[in-house]
Amino acid sequence: MLDSTIARCPDGGALRRGSDDERVSPDGPNFLLPAAATVGLGTRPFGVYVHVPFCATRCGYCDFNTYTAGELGSSASPASWLEALRIELATAAALLGGPVVDTVFVGGGTPSLLGGDGLAAVLEGVRAGFGLAPDAEVTTEANPESTSPEFFERIRRAGYTRVSLGMQSAAAHVLAVLDRVHSPGRPVAAARQARAAGFEHVNLDLIYGTPGESDADLDRSLDAVLTAGVDHVSAYALIVEDGTALARRVRRGETVAPDDDVLAERYERIDARLAAAGLRWYEVSNWAASDSARCRHNLGYWAGGDWWGAGPGAHSHVGGVRWWNVKHPARYAEALAAGRLPVAGSERLSAAERHTEEVMLGIRLADGLPVSVLAPGERIAADRAVQDGLLGTSAGRYVLTARGRLLADGVVRDLLA
Known part of the structure; x- marks a missing residue:
């Protein structure tokens, strides 16, 4: 176990509590967490984000820090990632003095690839390190194709309270443009299975404005969402990110970029349908059936709250200080196995x-x-x-x-x- 006030960083430096007047350097080896940043920890909501970097396939629009098994080879695995994650969570709790966790969000990547037992182990690592508040909100993202009734029952028993399913669209040709591999009807079936397993809070994600998507396609997607019985919907305009397969197809003229006017019309269509069904916007891209259905973890981000981001490439924020981990799972695991926190860089935000x-x-x-x-x-x-x-x-x-x-x-x- 690393000392409660100092933990080594990748290049031999330290992530530690410093004096209030010490500066935070943008490079990991000199990262200091000023004492002032930790004042009030434990008296305000605190979250933990866990980044699962694994995906079965790479979606053409995605620029997240994710890796397929073929890209990783033998350099990293879910087992080595989980062992490193346990070490990071224990070290984080010791460094911060163990504030009790109010919200957990397991994202990625594809967390459901870990299976029910793997996600249970992730939550146990958070619980062992920090402890969970009695009313903690615990969310995991999931790909509908890698879920089942048994999966939902297992993670519900483990303590998860909320599931976010990547639906994107109910139109097969739209899913094909996005390189999504799930069948069009699977997200609704998965949402119903999650509800049957005891999940009161279930979210479906939509992406709108995909090249080739029609108004009728969007309407079918909204029809599917509203028949699923979920209490939360997130809807995001498709963004063509540099470096993605979709961006390369747009650059070669194989497909067209989303049109801003079309995106605006689609947003208005989504908002009207969801509002009529009792789902009200609480953030520009998020709708909920009630205040209790709102994602408390994301509200913590939007309110400038405190959270520790664990996993490759994850970002953290405590008291105006932000830092981020190295991206590659192998480097991440190597640093923690050697007794160093895998901080790649940091910044102290000015007023x-x-x-x-x-x-x-x-x-x-x-x-x-x-x-x-x-x-x-x-x-x-x-x-x-x-x-x-x-x-x-x-x-x-x-x-x-x-x-x-x-x-x-x-x-x-x-x-x-």
């Missing part, structure tokens, strides 16, 4: 940077942004956005209008100009 993030993230929430958060010049810009119909006001807060949600990035730029 101005924290303000920028508070505005950028807070304005996307249906609860809105408190007027008091904005500087006088920013309030002038916000009032101008009210006049333009992009923001409304409610109980001392600025809230995006329906039109404002379509132009949220522009609203933020104007506020912070």
Whole structure:
């Protein structure tokens, strides 16, 4: 077990608690966690994110830190990753003084490839290191094809309370463009199986604006979502990320990039259908059937909360200090096996940077942004956005209008100009 106040980083440096006036270097070996950053830990919500870097196949639009078995070869495996993860979680709890965890989110990658027993072991590592609050929200992402009734029953017994299923579309030709391998009807069946296993909170993810997707395709996807009985939906516009297979196809002219006007129309269509079914937006890309159905873990991100990100490439944030792990699973495991935390880099956010993030993230929430958060010049810009119909006001807060949600990035730029 590593000492509770110092842990070695990849190149022999230290991740440790420092004095309040010590600077945080952008390189891992000199990363110091200032004492001021940990003030209040344990008195405010604390989350743990676990990154599972494994996928059976690579989706053409995805730029996440993921690897197929063929890409990894013998350099890393789920077993070596899990052993390293246990060490990181134990070290993190010792370093931070073990704040009890309020939310856990296991993402990836494809966490369901670990199977029910593997995901149970992941949660046991969090529980052993930090401990879980009695009402902790525990989410795992899952690919519908790698789930079953037995899988859902196993993870429910282990303590998971929420499942997020990657659906993307109910149209087979849209799934083919995205390189998704699940069958169109499987996500709805998986959602029903999760509910039957005792999961009250189930999310389905949609992607809209895929080349070749029609309004009728989107309507069929929404019909499927609404028959699944889920209490949460996330819907994201397709973004063509540099370095992906989809970006290469667009560059070669084999497919077209999503059209902004079409994306706006699709968003309005999604929002109208979900709202009519009782699912209300609480963040620009997220809808929930009730306050209890909202994803508390993600709300922690959007509110500038504290969390430890464990796993290859995972990012963490505590008290205005952010750091991130090395990306490759083999390097990640090697560092931890040698008694070093796998920190690749870090930054200490300035007051101005924290303000920028508070505005950028807070304005996307249906609860809105408190007027008091904005500087006088920013309030002038916000009032101008009210006049333009992009923001409304409610109980001392600025809230995006329906039109404002379509132009949220522009609203933020104007506020912070």
